[in-house]
Amino acid sequence: MANAMLQQTVGGTLQLLSNSRTHCNVGNRSVRLLPKGFKLEVEFSKRGIYSSGKRKFNVIQASTSQTSVVGPLLAPSSSDTVDSHMKSNEVALILIRHGESLWNEKNLFTGCADVPLTNKGVEEAIEAGHRISNIPVDMIYTSSLIRAQMTAMLAMTRHRRKKVPIILHNEDERARAWSKIYSEDTIEQSIPVITSWKLNERMYGELQGLNKQETADKFGHEKVHEWRRSYDIPPPNGESLEMCAERAVAYFRDNIEPQLLSGKNILISAHGNSLRSIIMYLDKLTSQEVITLELSTGIPMLYIFKEGKFIRRGSPVAPTEAGVYAYTRRLAQYRQKLDDMLT
Ligand SMILES: O=C(O)[C@@H](CO)OP(=O)(O)O
Structure with a gap:
């Protein structure tokens, strides 16, 4: 999937494994430099272009919910964090x-x-x-x-x-x-x-x-x-x-x-x-x-x-x-x- 613009739908998630230190952007917002080998799960809950290093994802279909990025080093202040995630009940x-x-x-x-x-x-x-x-x-x-x-x-x-x-x-x-x-x-x-x-x-x-x-x-x-x-x-x-x-x-x-x-x-x-x-x-x-x-x-x-x-x-x-x-x-x-x- 490198260099390709992938199409994702709102609501989907994708696991990324960075093979170098990677700057990840969610929508227009720069999120963080990821350490090498870090696994990142991106939840596409908002329409927009997402990128991780050279990878780009076009997320289609609008949603009113907040975009979130899930990972141990990347926990946002919202409830969608790896530390607190609802995936596990x-x-x-x-x-x-x-x-x-x-x-x-x-x-x-x-x-x-x-x-x-x-x-x-x-x-x-x-x-x-x-x-x-x-x-x-x-x-x-x-x-x-x-x-x-x-x-x-x-x-x-x-x-x-x-x-x-x-x-x-x-x-x-x-x-x-x-x-x-x-x-x-x-x-x-x-x-x-x-x-x-x-x-x-x-x-x-x-x-x-x-x-x-x-x-x-x-x-x-x-x-x-x-x-x-x-x-x-x-x-x-x-x-x-x-x-x-x-x-x-x-x-x-x-x-x-x-x-x-x-x-x-x-x-x-x-x-x-x-x-x-x-x-x-x-x-x-x-x-x-x-x-x-x-x-x-x-x-x-x-x-x-x-x-x-x-x-x-x-x-x-x-x-x-x-x-x-x-x-x-x-x-x-x-x-x-x-x-x-x-x-
Ligand atoms: O002095 C207190 O405030 C309490 C707790 O230390 O004492 P007790 O052991 O009586 O609950």
Whole structure:
């Protein structure tokens, strides 16, 4: 097909293997220099002349949908990416509790106090990043607290796809306008990070800042255990797990689930209790079962979302075949594409 003008119809796709570094144009738009040996799948969803190196494709028959080019190095910001593509009806959902914070270290009730990570927490976040380095991530959700945001950002520094996580500022019109990015290419190489207080840790009320051991000594171990691990008994002026679940699960259902349904692979970096609430929803745990659920800091948990169901895959132990990628063919294929792209 070299040098020939090929006729394609709208809606068709074509796999191209570049035999030299190739500049690919989609319509009038220059897309990217492709590395040698890179496989590119072009989806012709818009009429126009397409070219890849010396190859030209005339796409006939109009369509209102957007043109998209699909490839590991070429993921556009739309939902049509290899990382998130609807061709497969399964996507990855990764949950990470933040790494150790300075108040975890000091054994203080933290709740919504905004405390950063310790050195150990930083290392845990980086290790979490290694474990998920071959799992596709198209969008990141974090709480509004720095320990969850640090964890997500540090973890993503290890990701092999090397997209840049960028926090979206949607708080008002000006924040949106002032953080706008004007290069489509740069947007394509970014991962939107959405922050919400609704994913915050359970608000611990008058226990925030108190030492857990001293509080147990003062009020009795049983009482403190009830505050910390019962389902519906709130600590003084704070949230019970049930109250925390109301806002965290509602946020998950209203905002995150629609993204999963549209084919996005998602990472959520949040907190012990906001994640326990979400896991209760995903795993359909009873209020009795959730009270025994404990989450360690910095350990990623993988779910596959398929046909409207959440399938728990546990924690990736290491970025190896045995550790994670044997789980689904799609994850194995994604890793293979990263290998092809990066070797
Ligand atoms: O202090 C907190 O905010 C939480 C999580 O660290 O503590 P607990 O173990 O009681 O859920």
